Amino acid sequence: MPSDTDGLSIGQVAERTGLSVHTLRFYEREGLLTRPVRRAAGGRRVYAEQDVEWLRVCVILRASGMPLPAIREYARLSAEGPGNESGRLELLRRHRETVNAQLELLGRSLDLIEFKVRVYEDILDHGHGCALPAEPPRQESPAPAG
Template sequence: MTYSIGTVAEKSGISIYTLRYYDKMGLTPFVKRNEASGRREFTDSDLNFLSVITCLKGTGMPLNEIRNFVQCCMDGDNTLNQRLALFENQKEVVINQIGESLRNLQKIDHKIEYYKKAVKAGTEKAVTGKNNLPENHVPLNELIDELL
């Protein structure tokens, strides 16, 4: 079964503009075009590939690196090691992002508690000196270990 660009936009959540941009940037060489009309014809396999592209983009991978990954896929099995390395490296990037987000979440949680106490007391002076991370602060490596 094939899908039009509009249907793919609806199914994937990727705008038509972005799908066309991806094509222009060389991210979708796997998408065939109708010989008569020149329109893109997406398959279920193409939708799956687009979901991987969306995933990588969502982790902050630059489009040029995603394009390299796509090219490796197009080049076949002789690039399996490169693709594995790419995903292993990106996993580390995501783990670091999660760690940073968890550190920020801890700080935000602490500030929420700080301001709850200040609101309850009617003044920030009542909680002065308690602005450091709380005693029950969980070390980052423990939080990451729980995720993995």
């Protein structure tokens, strides 16, 4: 266990990032890291705190649906060092827009789901009362199918 001078084993990084060791090696193969991982005697990977930070960013980008190739590109730019900030900015802005679109879509889906939840709650509470609690979820018909 290379704990001296903040070197971390793959298992420790897995714990800290929530990724599996499989996934960590996979990400490395996929070129998602900003720099080659150091190796200890016997070829074991030795990560630095820096790597963990980067991986945490990766986790968040993944969680927000950024595909691996895009993360790879971002990693590549980051690895290149200063000078390409506009490229990184563009990439992030694009991703921000897809996240906003996701949020919008998810929000509208939630409207429908909540509408239906209310419908069923009413059916169960009031015998099966009040014919449709008016409130077509944002644009589009309530589509009371199902």
